[in-house]
Amino acid sequence: MSASIVHQESQPVAAPPTTGLRERPWLRFSLRRLGGLVLSFVLLVGVTFVIVPLIPGDPAIAAAGQEASGAQIEYIREELGLDQPLYGQFLDYVGGLFTLDLGTSFTSGEDVASVILARLPFTAELAVLAISLVLIISVPVGMLVAYLTHGGRRPWLDHLFNFVTSLVYSVPQYVMATLLVVVFAVGLGLFPAAGAENLSSLVLPTLALMLLPTCVVSRVVRRETAVVLDQDYIRTARGWRIGQVRLFGRYVLPNVITTTLTLSGLILAAQLGGAIVIETVFAWPGLGQGIVDAILSRDYPVIRGTILILGLMATVIIILVDVILAIIDPRTMEAEA
Template identity: 65%
Template sequence: MTQPTQGGPKAASTAVVRTQEARARRRRGGPWGAFALRRLGGILLSFVVLVLVTFLIVPLIPGDPALVIAGEGATEADIERIRERLGLNESLIVQFFSYAADLLRFDLGSSFSTGGPVTAIIAARFPFTAQLALIAIVGILAIAVPAGLAVAVATRGGRNRWLDVGFNAVTGFFYSVPQYVMGTLLVAAFAIGLGWLPSGGAASRSAIMLPLAALMIQPICSVGRVVRREASVVLEQDFIRTARGWRLPQRRTNLRYVLPNVITTTLTLSGLILAAQLGGAIVIENVFNWPGLGQGIVAAILTRDYPTIRGIILVLGLLATLIIVVVDLVLAVIDPRNLGADHDS
């Protein structure tokens, strides 16, 4: 005699729905396929928003590019000819479609100031910004993660209260100092006062030291505090107590059990920090006369160089988006649950 399906028609219907969802996921390439589609959609949406924002916000900058290019003593006819040559006498809609059409051809336009292609300006400056930002994030992780983990271990269970208070006080103070203020103080101390390092430029290898320090100090404090807090929570979990009860070496316990449980939060925060580093580099590069995209965009703003401003902002925005996507990918590799709702548990 055939046994009835356990749970009745409702259970059978649920099983059918789950089977259909599983087949749909397989057609989409499984959880990784759905993950890739979501991230690709996010990149495309970010690109559209960046294009709209970069186009609309630039004309709000006070001043007329044609007047800046013409210089003092130019006649109204001269200014009008320059405006016509630059396409500034067209309506915003016409200018936007021309801008979008150029982007589809991977053309960021020509600089108002130099007449050269914006892509060449970005290509010349980008390596300096990339070097600064990438070295900074590696240094941040290399210092903040061990420091936060070490303080959490040393203060576990209320021990070494002085260290806990001192760590929070020092990191809280340096985190509150704006990066441009920190950069100015570093120049005053190490370039002017002690004369150990150059105050700016990129003429020597040591010239990058002060910009890096100014860029890294605030994020180190932020990431270190997060790692210390997350590690303190993990250290009080039952499985850590069990590991201690088995008398496993403390270093092995920390590296094998504590660190992996704080790495997800750390990587997520680090991705956001690296994306923010691209923006912070704009300020730091101008404080230290570092010839990267940050210095380039400020120079473009002063001369009302619309194509260069748009090109640099667009590139920085896309880089920030790609950084977040790469961090999400790393987190998904570490823990497949980060693939999202499409993951078949």
């Protein structure tokens, strides 16, 4: 009897099934990304409110005009709510955000949300077109160069590729934009130098925005492809006489795409900031040109609203890339455990 009791006690007790976050990777993943989005929003609200008043100049004078009297300036200041303490202005700002109210433009009197929505399609069109061309060009070029130079073959091509990409990458975007205008607009007259009248107006700003990230992504793809080509399973696949197109499409590309998508998401988020410079050079009527105009006129609500929207867009883009990567390779979620 005692032996049977001892035997029963020695049997392992089954652990109760766990239903925590560790057993639900998608729930854990979603909560992490949602928390990151909320934190980014809070930081953006605080930073945009604090840094905008540091811009030199008085928005009341800018709105009233240089010839306005002191009484007129004080009246404008009161109308704009600038006579309130800073904490009072912040509470009004945050309260408006909870009702999706970004405020009213100091210069035009329009709703800031309407101002942003009018310019947003131009910036989105430019950024999406640029990053699409970056992927279409850089991924095949990087993989092709890696294949042609694999095993020490064609060293001249490897040196030429590194030289060209390094040279283009070293040129600042505003310098590149200016060079494109001088050569293709002023010199050759092939494309408009500014404006957004037709599709040809997209060519130069898109080129200026995509050249630098194309060099970065193509170099990363070339390096990742070279690493994959040295793996044992690639040698085995070649031993099976698999064609090059199938080899790259089935075995090389899936292993390269993860790094490429991650980098492309970061680049697309950065493109939203780089668009400010490019849009200014080409007088492109997007958010970049709008925020420059707002800074010159000390239009605080438009500046804050534009920076907030651009920041949120960049955060959402990075989250979407993380979701795509998690769908392609669920191991990326497990790595966060």
